[in-house]
Amino acid sequence: MSVRLGGLSRWSLALLFPVALFLAAMMPTGDVLIQIAAIVLVLGLPLGLMRRRPIAALVIVVISAAVVVPAVHQQFSGRVLLIPLLVLADIVVGNVAAKTPRWQSVTAAVATAVAQMLLAALDNPNGLTTLYVIEILGVVTAWVIGNSVRQRRLYAAAQRTEAEDRAVQAERLRIARELHDMIAHSIGVIAVQAGMGRRVIDTQPAEARNALANIEETSRDTAAALRRMLGTLRRNDLEAGPVTRDPAPGLDDLESLIARTEQAGLKVFLRRSREQAQLPPDIDLSAFRIVQEAMTNVIRHAATDRCDVVIEQGQQMLTIEVTDAGRGVTGHGDHGYGISGMRERVSLLGGDFSAGPRDSGGFRVYARIPMPGEGA
Template identity: 75%
Template sequence: MFERLGAPSRWSLALLFPIALLLVAFMPIGATALWVAALLLTLALPVGLMRRHALSALIVVLVSGAVFVPAVHNMFAGRAMLIPLLVLADIMVGNVAASTSRWRSIPAALVTVAVQMALAAVDNPTGLVTVWTVELLAVVTAWLIGNSVRQRRQYAVAQRAEAEVRAVQAERLRIARELHDMIAHSIGVISVQAGMGRRVIDTQPAEARNALAAIEETSRDTAAALRRMLGTLRRNDVESGPAAREPAPGLGDLESLIARTEKAGLRVGLLRSGTPASLPADIDLSAFRIVQEAMTNVIRHAGTDRCDVVIEQDDQELTIEVTDGGRGGAGLSDHGYGIAGMRERVSLLGGDFSAGPRASGGFRVHARIPLPGAGA
């Protein structure tokens, strides 16, 4: 109700509070229900300031009490209104503690205790120790509750900020993985084709032209993919909704990936077994990137012209294995971005990953990814 009022209206109602208190005090108490309703309406007048002007609302209540109690302390109505007035001040103290810093709320609570003790001394000079103790405990309790609310709000804000930071970091890592996997594979293909073209350009011009054509096609595809990714990053969330984004690659794109890889001189044997079914987007993309990165490592480090890719899928898990008969990972650091990126992808999906030389020679990349619903 008070939020719909403008600031001048809220201040006007609050400043009418001491006048309304005096009017209620001099009302006849014969009609008890009417008198109580008037009292409650009067106590609600400064509430309009509580949300945006907590400290000001408390000052209005304290000043009004300081004026009101000495004026009517000998009247029955005045004494009957004292306790509700003290409770309202305690509520205001809790509101100040919940909405302002401690260096403001603590002095406000101390001033409130002092004013309440002074009013109690004016209204009832006897038994002050008990009254003062009750008033002190009430103010302290109100301040502790308000301070607890403020701390919970601050904690919630800190949690939201931390969650946003984690989300940004996770998105940066995801983008870094995507860029690494895409560019490393393309550069590997281009490097092999360029080296082959340079060696045969004088003796086999046709093969050199084929190598240059493969370099051109790979470069064009990579540039287009980079433009799509950077364009998506530049658009805001509203403009780049799910319908506006380019579809992410998956295991269904392995054939085209293998075709591009074979142009670099690497023959790939693909074997898929089990019961292929639609995979969640994150698993499908990760599986594609693992195969892509493993083949890139073969091109760059294995020193062989062949590798084998085995994809097995059932209702429980997806298994990926890429093997070659090359140098067993010589020159390939386990701490490089490729191996680390594959391991991180599988770890995020709750699977197992291993990569290393085979006892029979060559290198083996193995990933096992559990599928949603497995074990349910």
């Protein structure tokens, strides 16, 4: 209701503008200053429409000038009135240029310039060239300023939209990397366990049962992790209560990761530096995922039962190296996103990443991640 009343009051003041302007101009000329002050105050009546109805405000100003000025132009107040009306029209033209499409603002500016020149010719038929030039320059200047404001607004809006799109894309890539690393490792372990169980189910039932138990455990852990992730994604801001997130895995979880990996038949030899200070969450998660993905690729592609993981943590740099003595084609011939995902993680943290066959045989994954606040 208050919004409607506000709009009604603005329209009422704007539509009363020509009447109030005429009355102010027709005041007795005994006190010129009072008359000029009254005209200046009256000029503010249509300004309330400028924010939401810029075209309507301009139409009211131009029509009012076209009606009132001829009626009072022979009086002193009429001559005084012309210049403020021209300035007011230019201000409204700039507002139109700032808030409407270009074709509308250009049309409005041309119509305003024509109306101003006609009023100038009525007020002073002689020496119009200079006056016309001044009026046209005033309209053009107002339109250019308003159009520049509009362009800045459009540019700022486009920048905000682009930033939002980049943020959405970055979040999608982050989720895709997390899902890939989580699922690829689990599926790799399950595939190896299932293959081993199928081969020994007749000759070694106990080993087959162990394989099935490992498959069951890995599947449950993966399903639980997926449910937590999907639940977090589906949670919206309207839900009551704080949003709780499960802690992301880090290097402290390597022991459990290695235990699951060894169930798939891959023996992992881990060597870590003595310094194991708390890492920033993004570096800790990325380091864990790099080791996880590298070991997954060993399981899937290297055709070996051993890999070595070396993690060196210093004050300036965290280095991760995963090597194996397998076929040396880990990640190659594979159309997945394991290697590229690891490279993206390291790149986002400002580090260096390399992955490829070793001269002595096997494959090597190597990542250098600078610590925050330190140079690489």
